[in-house]
Amino acid sequence: MSSDAHERLTASVRRLIDATIRTEVDLAAIADAADTIDAATARLSNSLLPGSFGVQTTPDGRSIALGNVVIGGRNPIAPPLVVDHDADGAVHTDFVLGAAYEGPPGHVHGGICALILDHVLGATAHKPDQPAVTGTLTLRYVRGTRLGRRLRAQAQVDRIDGTKTFAVGSITDSDGVTVEAEGIFIHPRSTRP
Amino acid sequence: MSSDAHERLTASVRRLIDATIRTEVDLAAIADAADTIDAATARLSNSLLPGSFGVQTTPDGRSIALGNVVIGGRNPIAPPLVVDHDADGAVHTDFVLGAAYEGPPGHVHGGICALILDHVLGATAHKPDQPAVTGTLTLRYVRGTRLGRRLRAQAQVDRIDGTKTFAVGSITDSDGVTVEAEGIFIHPRSTRP
Numbered sequence: 001m002s003s004d005a006h007e008r009l010t011a012s013v014r015r016l017i018d019a020t021i022r023t024e025v026d027l028a029a030i031a032d033a034a035d036t037i038d039a040a041t042a043r044l045s046n047s048l049l050p051g052s053f054g055v056q057t058t059p060d061g062r063s064i065a066l067g068n069v070v071i072g073g074r075n076p077i078a079p080p081l082v083v084d085h086d087a088d089g090a091v092h093t094d095f096v097l098g099a100a101y102e103g104p105p106g107h108v109h110g111g112i113c114a115l116i117l118d119h120v121l122g123a124t125a126h127k128p129d130q131p132a133v134t135g136t137l138t139l140r141y142v143r144g145t146r147l148g149r150r151l152r153a154q155a156q157v158d159r160i161d162g163t164k165t166f167a168v169g170s171i172t173d174s175d176g177v178t179v180e181a182e183g184i185f186i187h188p189r190s191t192r193p
Numbered sequence: 194m195s196s197d198a199h200e201r202l203t204a205s206v207r208r209l210i211d212a213t214i215r216t217e218v219d220l221a222a223i224a225d226a227a228d229t230i231d232a233a234t235a236r237l238s239n240s241l242l243p244g245s246f247g248v249q250t251t252p253d254g255r256s257i258a259l260g261n262v263v264i265g266g267r268n269p270i271a272p273p274l275v276v277d278h279d280a281d282g283a284v285h286t287d288f289v290l291g292a293a294y295e296g297p298p299g300h301v302h303g304g305i306c307a308l309i310l311d312h313v314l315g316a317t318a319h320k321p322d323q324p325a326v327t328g329t330l331t332l333r334y335v336r337g338t339r340l341g342r343r344l345r346a347q348a349q350v351d352r353i354d355g356t357k358t359f360a361v362g363s364i365t366d367s368d369g370v371t372v373e374a375e376g377i378f379i380h381p382r383s384t385r386p
Contacts, residue, residue, distance in 0.1 A: 005220040009227040013206075013213050016234045017269045020206050021260045024240040027198040033233045034202040037209050040229045043222055044212040052291070052340055053214055054298035067214045067295045069302045076210045077270050077293050098245070100270050102260045103312075105247035109262045110315070110327040111308030118304035119296075134303040138331045147245055 006066075006074050013076035017100050063129060070119040081116065081153075083123050090156035091123045097147055108145040110179075113171055117181040121155040125165035125185035132165060132185040145171060145178040155181075163187045199259075199267050206269035210293050256322060263312040274309065274346075276316050283349035284316045290340055301338040303372075306364055310374040314348040318358035318378035325358060325378040338364060338371040348374075356380045 016037070023030065053067025053074065066074040071081050079101075081093045095116075103109025118137055125132035145151065155169025164184050171179045209230070216223065246260025246267065259267040264274050272294075274286045288309075296302025311330055318325035338344065348362025357377050364372045 003220055003223075005223040005227070009213055009223050009230070012227045012230040012234065013209060016206060016209070016230050016237075019234045019237040019241065020202055020269055021246050021265070021267050022242040022244075023237040024242060025237055027196055029236055029239070030196075030198040030202050033237050034198070034205045036229060036233045037202070037205045040226045040233075041205065041209045041212045044209075044216040044218055044226050046222070047217040048212065049215040049217060049292075051215075052295045052299060054295070065295075065298075067292055069294050069296065069305060072214070072295075074214050075293060075295075076213055099242075099260055100268060101262050102245045102247070102258075102265075102268075103262065104324065104326060105258075106245060109308065109312070110330070111311035112262060114307035114311055114330060114332075115302065115304030118307055119302070122303070131297065133297065133337070134332070134334045136331065136333050137303070137307060138329065139307075139327070140329050141327045144326070 010074050010076050014100075017076060018098055021099050070115065081119065083120060085123070088156075089124065090154065091120055092152060092154040093120060094150065094152050096150055099147065102147060104144060106147055108147060108151075110139075110141055113141070113145055113179045114139050114181075116153050117155070117169055117171065117179065118183065120153045121167040121169045121181055121183045122185050124155050124157045124167045124169075125187070127187075130187055132187050135164065135184040135186045137181065137183040140180045142177050142179060146173065149173050151178075158182070163189060203267050203269050207293075210269060211291055214292050263308060274312065276313060278316070281349075282317065283347065284313055285345060285347040286313060287343065287345050289343055292340065295340060297337060299340055301340055301344075303332075303334055306334070306338055306372045307332050307374075309346050310348070310362055310364065310372065311376065313346045314360040314362045314374055314376045315378050317348050317350045317360045317362075318380070320380075323380055325380050328357065328377040328379045330374065330376040333373045335370050335372060339366065342366050344371075351375070356382060 066072045072078045083093045101112045153171050158166040168182045170177045248258050259265045265271045276286045294305045346364045351359040361375045363370045
């Protein structure tokens, strides 16, 4: 399922992603790295899940989404965010994003800010085994979000109306808000397995 | 700058990301893969750009953003999208997303749909050497977007008012629209290098 070995592998692939973007070694060294990586991929592919990771249940009954692109401990694309749930129902997460998340030079891609805010606002609506899906999401970009700086995304519930949770949140750095968001998250009336 | 060797390396890392999520080989094989990858990363890191890739100029004068998280040919996180500009100013891109972009089981993360729509709507406003930044972006999720299906994202300009471009767009699969978007994209009045 997961393990320290899986987490170490995922961390290694994250460092490789960064080096792939930033490397300035010669073309022969790049070709050699590609050969090495293809060999590692072939060994990992000797046994593969037939599809995506999805949500699996641990031996002690917890649901885990290790392949999730935002929080998944086995997904090298995920920073991964660790979302903390506060006592009052608010959520927050602290993170730093590197070269792999670039849009405008030196800045986080606006769409990556949207990805993170979608996830964090949605987390205010999630209940165990009853995930919420996004209905609408609106983002206001106040100023650029810099790569390499300590960032916080936070969200809280504004109000709940039936199956709809209205959430608000933001991304901030040490100088204040960079992106604001509001969204409506919906619990499907019937959740099929 | 870039090359066939860089593109081949990036493609190799994309396959590795997928295998890292989906592998079911034993822990010893996973640890061995991590060692192999760390060695490749160390060789690539013998010479690194000091920061992110940013936007660089090719010998023939074109601006390229090879590190961009949506379109970057050297960024393994990027699918990468190839955005086609139609004669009437509209833009579109066709793509398939695999296990690495998962949110709800079997489905594209809603925030990845936001990332793609932010980029594609923004592309309607970009001019050579005068990129536009996102002001606001609103997303309406009509239904889930499936992993592994052929998808199209498209956008066009609704109207232009001074430095603001109002754009609309959507993601569709063979059954129709999954996510709709509208956004305002802004050309900063002074573009500093």
